[in-house]
Structure formats: structure tokens, C-alpha cells
Amino acid sequence: TFSLVQSILFRRQLLVIVNPVSGQGKGENLYKDQISPVFEDCGISVNVITTEYSGHAAKFISAADLKKFDGIVAVGGDGLVNEVVNGLRTRSDSQQALHLPLGVVATGSGNGLARSIASYYGESQGYRNNPVLYSALAVARGCVSPVNLAEVSLDGRTSFSFLSVGWGLLSDIDIESEVLRAVGEVRFVIWSFVRLAKFRRYNAELSYIPNDASGSINSRVIINDEFVSVYSTCQSHIGSDMLFAKDAKPFDNTLHLTILPSSTGRFAAANFLFKLLRGYGQHTEVDPVKYVKVKEFTIRCKDKIQGTLTVDGEQVTGEEITVKLCDTPLYMYCM
Ligand code: ADP
Ligand code: MG
Known part of the structure; x- marks a missing residue:
């Protein structure tokens, strides 16, 4: 009793x-x-x-x-x-x-x-x-673990993001391929070919503050370029089968930022997508892809024809987006 x-x-x-x-x-x-x-x-x-x-x-x-x-x-x-x-x-x-x-x-x-x-x-x-x-x-x-959380400011409107913020190639593929939802995750592969055939670059200013483990204050890095893609995650995976940042830890206070600069040609982009879809996390090693750990970053779009912008995999619209790590985590049930 x-x-x-x-x-x-x-x-x-x-x-x-x-x-x-x-x-x-x-x-x-x-x-x-x-x-x-x-x-x-x-x-x-x-x-x-x-x-x-x-x-x-x-x-x-x-x-x-x-x-x-x-x-x-x-x-x-x-x-x-x-x-x-x-x-x-x-x-x-x-x-x-x-x-x-x-x-x-x-x-x-x-x-x-x-x-x-x-x-x-x-x-x-x-x-x-x-x-x-x-x-x-x-x-x-019932066990609980803290995980990273970020604050997004899109043309002044703020919200939380716990997963990803993306712009350009990868977000284009993610959103445009939704017409093929019924075929499952193969849609990413199919739409990768579509996007490589219609290869685009987008003009923007990207700036970020590197995350230095030693805790010293870092100065902001500013890059003006025509980007193929900019994608950041605060978790390791961006889909059930998609490893994006193999070093990510549950509460590592880091945004894992992956940049495909204008010097990324079709071949390098194809290699990047192939390695991403293979799932071993080697896509960041493709030249000239740049992978940096940052505390915050801003994308200021300068083109009329803009790339798709996504927050946690959902499409959003705006000209300027800032992403900052929050000091406080989310507390998630885990095994
Ligand atoms: P999936 O991973 O299959 O896309 P999600 O749970 O992420 O599933 O939901 C996708 C979208 O569906 C979200 O943007 C959410 O706001 C929306 N949504 C939630 N409930 C409903 C509903 N009852 N009808 C239509 N859309 C919904
Ligand atoms: Mg969804």
C-alpha cells in the first residue's frame, strides 16, 4: 500500500x-x-x-x-x-x-x-x-541535461533557436525540396543536383566573434563576399541522419559556423554536399570551406535576389540576422 x-x-x-x-x-x-x-x-x-x-x-x-x-x-x-x-x-x-x-x-x-x-x-x-x-x-x-540555446534577431525581431540558422545553398535545398516531402530524406540528394545545376552566390557582409576557449576577448571578423552558403548549428545533428558539427557537445557554449565563400566552385560544393550526406562529418574539411567556432555572428544581405534563410529548419525572411549564444541552456530529457 x-x-x-x-x-x-x-x-x-x-x-x-x-x-x-x-x-x-x-x-x-x-x-x-x-x-x-x-x-x-x-x-x-x-x-x-x-x-x-x-x-x-x-x-x-x-x-x-x-x-x-x-x-x-x-x-x-x-x-x-x-x-x-x-x-x-x-x-x-x-x-x-x-x-x-x-x-x-x-x-x-x-x-x-x-x-x-x-x-x-x-x-x-x-x-x-x-x-x-x-x-x-x-x-x-527523466534524466535532464543542459543543451545550447541561441537568440536570433531578424531585422530587430527576436526569437530563440536551439538548432540551426542557415542561408544560401543548404537552406535553399532544405526548403525548395519540400515539394518532394513524400519521398523522404532522399529529397536532399535529388535537390542537391538541382541546386548544383542552378549554382548561385549571394552577396552579403558576414561578421562573427570567434569563440576562444582561453576566454580572452576576441575581435570581430568581417567578411564581404559573394557566399555560396553560411550555416551554423548549436547541436551536432541537423536531422535524424545528418551530422553537421562532429565536435559539438550538449552545452559547449559554441555556435558551429560553416562558410562556403565565393571561391567555392560547383565541384567543391558537390564534394561538400556528398560528404555531408555521407554523414561522417568530413564536409568541413573540403577546400575552401571554412569552419569556425563562434559566440555570435551577423549576416547582412546585400542582394535583391536573396538566398533562403532558415531558423531551426523553418523558412524566415529578413535582410539582417544576428545569432548569439544564450548564457542559459535548455534542460532536455536524455537517456
Ligand atoms: P516535421 O519535422 O515533420 O516538419 P514539425 O513538428 O517540425 O514536423 O512541424 C512542422 C510544422 O508544422 C511546424 O512549423 C509547425 O508549426 C506546424 N504545425 C504544428 N501543428 C500543426 C497543425 N495542427 N497543422 C498544421 N501545421 C502544424
Ligand atoms: Mg520541421
Whole structure:
């Protein structure tokens, strides 16, 4: 009887947000069939919200009464996590609310954060065998680890980004290939060929402050060029199968910035994409690709025809974007 009373008193209470359209529309069924039984068997109580439109999760989280919850779980892809995090950001009690443990159960087509968290703890194989079950178990287990978070300022509007900010070639491929969503991740390969055939460079000023491990103050580096691509991550993976920064650690206070300058020709860009898609993290070694660890950076676009700009894999529009690491992390459930 004592343990029964105990398990009722100390049950964890989670707020679960399900994106029913995540990952080709399987989110809701995956939740019912595979995820909810895990939480139930582990004695976790849940309040489930199924989103009805894009932006619903952010709106709900920004005003929800969170007092009774021990954590918030996003059942979806990186887009849903972005909504949850930015919903927390706009709350009047955001400082405390951002200390709540967050979980992500990978039912999306883009699951960079879930895969990164698994890989930090040497659990890539477990994740790859069954991403949904693996990430549901990580939430159920209840261990929490801090991960990097960045603040983005786009033409003066600010938001949080926990995954990536990109501009040019890679973001073009990511967004334009969405017309091929149905074929799965092969769309990146197909669209890489399309983009290499219609090879573009974009005029901009890129400036960044290098992250010096010794803690000394670094001066800003300014580059005016026609860039093929600029892409930064604060996690290791930008998709379930896409390693982007092999040195990234969960809370390393670093933005991993990869630059393809104007001297990058079609052949070098093809080599870069090939190595990126192969997944061993060797794309940053292709000449003349530049990889730098930075604390912050700014892209100021100078072209009328602009490259695609993405934050956490979703398209945004603007002329000037600044990305800065936050001092405070997100606290994520991990294995
Ligand atoms: P995926 O990884 O498959 O893209 P995400 O969870 O990242 O899945 O969601 C993709 C987009 O769907 C996000 O931009 C999110 O805002 C949006 N979204 C969330 N709920 C809904 C809904 N009920 N209907 C339509 N779009 C939604
Ligand atoms: Mg997405």
C-alpha cells in the first residue's frame, strides 16, 4: 500500500504537445500506439494537447498554467520544439518557465535535436533502431541535461533557436525540396543536383566573434563576399541522419559556423554536399570551406535576389540576422 500511495503522490505530470501533421501525418497515431503506453507503464501522468494549426503550440505554451507540470514534451519534429521554446520565451515568467525540463519524441521529418541528444550520450545506435521508442524512453527515464540555446534577431525581431540558422545553398535545398516531402530524406540528394545545376552566390557582409576557449576577448571578423552558403548549428545533428558539427557537445557554449565563400566552385560544393550526406562529418574539411567556432555572428544581405534563410529548419525572411549564444541552456530529457 505504501508504494502505491507513494507512486500516486510522486507521479510525474507531463504536458504533452502532439503535432498530428508531423512526419507525413503519423504523429497522432504514433502517440496513441507507441508513446502513450510507455508513459503509462512508467507511471507518468499526462495532459495531452493536439495542435490544430501552425503556431498553436507557441500560443498555448505562452499562456498555459504550467505550475502542476514537471516537464513539457513535444511529440513532433524540430518545428514543434521551436514553437514550444518560443512559447516559453514570451511568458511573463519565462526565466522560471525555461527551467522546466523539456522532451522531444521524434515523430517529425526533421529531428535534429532528438538525434543530437542521443549522440551526445553515445546512444546513436539505440536512437537509429527506433527513434520514437528511444526518445519516449528518454523522457520516461527523466534524466535532464543542459543543451545550447541561441537568440536570433531578424531585422530587430527576436526569437530563440536551439538548432540551426542557415542561408544560401543548404537552406535553399532544405526548403525548395519540400515539394518532394513524400519521398523522404532522399529529397536532399535529388535537390542537391538541382541546386548544383542552378549554382548561385549571394552577396552579403558576414561578421562573427570567434569563440576562444582561453576566454580572452576576441575581435570581430568581417567578411564581404559573394557566399555560396553560411550555416551554423548549436547541436551536432541537423536531422535524424545528418551530422553537421562532429565536435559539438550538449552545452559547449559554441555556435558551429560553416562558410562556403565565393571561391567555392560547383565541384567543391558537390564534394561538400556528398560528404555531408555521407554523414561522417568530413564536409568541413573540403577546400575552401571554412569552419569556425563562434559566440555570435551577423549576416547582412546585400542582394535583391536573396538566398533562403532558415531558423531551426523553418523558412524566415529578413535582410539582417544576428545569432548569439544564450548564457542559459535548455534542460532536455536524455537517456
Ligand atoms: P516535421 O519535422 O515533420 O516538419 P514539425 O513538428 O517540425 O514536423 O512541424 C512542422 C510544422 O508544422 C511546424 O512549423 C509547425 O508549426 C506546424 N504545425 C504544428 N501543428 C500543426 C497543425 N495542427 N497543422 C498544421 N501545421 C502544424
Ligand atoms: Mg520541421
